[in-house]
Amino acid sequence: xxxxxxxxxxxxxxxxxxxxxxxxxxxxxxxxxxxxxxxxxxxxxxxxxxxxxxxxxxxxxxxxxxxxxxxxxxxxxxxxxxxxxxxxxxxxxxxxxxxxxxxxxxxxxxxx
Amino acid sequence: xxxxxxxxxxxxxxxxxxxxxxxxxxxxxxxxxxxxxxxxxxxxxxxxxxxxxxxxxxxxxxxxxxxxxxxxxxxxxxxxxxxxxxxxxxxxxxxxxxxxxxxxxxxxxxxxx
Numbered sequence: 236x237x238x239x240x241x242x243x244x245x246x247x248x249x250x251x252x253x254x255x256x257x258x259x260x261x262x263x264x265x266x267x268x269x270x271x272x273x274x275x276x277x278x279x280x281x282x283x284x285x286x287x288x289x290x291x292x293x294x295x296x297x298x299x300x301x302x303x304x305x306x307x308x309x310x311x312x313x314x315x316x317x318x319x320x321x322x323x324x325x326x327x328x329x330x331x332x333x334x335x336x337x338x339x340x341x342x343x344x345x346x347x
Numbered sequence: 348x349x350x351x352x353x354x355x356x357x358x359x360x361x362x363x364x365x366x367x368x369x370x371x372x373x374x375x376x377x378x379x380x381x382x383x384x385x386x387x388x389x390x391x392x393x394x395x396x397x398x399x400x401x402x403x404x405x406x407x408x409x410x411x412x413x414x415x416x417x418x419x420x421x422x423x424x425x426x427x428x429x430x431x432x433x434x435x436x437x438x439x440x441x442x443x444x445x446x447x448x449x450x451x452x453x454x455x456x457x458x459x460x
Contacts, residue, residue: 267446278351278437278451279390286446325389329445333378333397334405339389 237262237330239338247344250318256311256341258326267329268309270300273340274322285309286329296320321345350374351452353438359458366425368455370438372418378441379421380449381405381413383434390437396421428459 238261248254260266267286271279283294290302300311309326326338350373360366370379380395382405392405394413402413410432412424425432438452 278453279439279449280451281448284446284448333395333403333445334392335445335449336392337382337390339387 237266237328237336239326239328239336241324241326241338241341243341244339245342245344247346248316249346251315254311254313254316254320254343256324256326256343258309258311258338259307260309260326260328261307262328262330265304267335268300268302269327269329269335270294270298270309270311271325271327271337272296272322273325279325282311282324316343316345318345318347351438351440351450353436353452353455355455356453357456359460360428361460362429363427366428366457366459368423368436368438368457370421370423370452372421372440374440374442374450375418376440376442376450377418378443378447379415380439380441381411381421381423382437382439383407383432384437384454385434393423393436428457430459433457433459 240259269284270282273279282298283292285292285302323340323342325340327335329335352371354369381393382390391407396402396415414422436455439449441447441449
């Protein structure tokens with residue numbers, strides 16, 4: 236069965252510092268992978284997705300993610316975070332049918 | 348922003364009462380989904396629809412039913428609400444295949460007393 240693990244429940248970084256959020260997936264075939272962001276009190280918004288081609292994917296708001304098949308990972312990165320990046324981030328994997336499976340999320344806190 | 352609305356946005360109800368949540372879209376997307384979000388669990392799929400009158404179960408479907416009589420509306424019904432169904436419910440839509448973006452509504456916060 237497909238699954239997604241986000242090992243970090245909370246992460247705190249200083250404004251201007253770099254960021255990496257970890258995501259590991261379990262899926263037998265080539266996965267469809269997504270990162271979504273949820274600001275407080277809001278619904279989720281897609282940051283980026285991967286389903287084929289270049290393993291380094293660029294998204295909105297300056298985020299990127301790299302698909303590493305050998306490590307079953309799809310980590311999200313940003314070179315310099317802004318206070319407005321404080322939110323909860325969800326990694327998701329596309330299952331074999333019409334559904335995607337979400338991880339439990341990582342809450343990002345930004346120190347001024 | 349994708350045209351998705353959810354109603355009501357907040358609801359307080361008592362155990363044992365029926366509750367219906369509505370998701371309405373103006374994008375004419377084929378797929379519609381209902382998720383619940385709980386601390387420590389992320390988002391879990393309750394039910395989804397791949398067309399009018401075509402629905403299927405997700406991973407946490409017990410105690411919930413859905414209906415889709417029109418492309419634009421997807422209803423989630425709690426036949427007899429329980430305290431364990433206190434949650435934030437999100438509707439999402441997508442145009443088709445699994446690699447397509449899902450667009451989320453603003454959520455409905457439900458409290459079952």
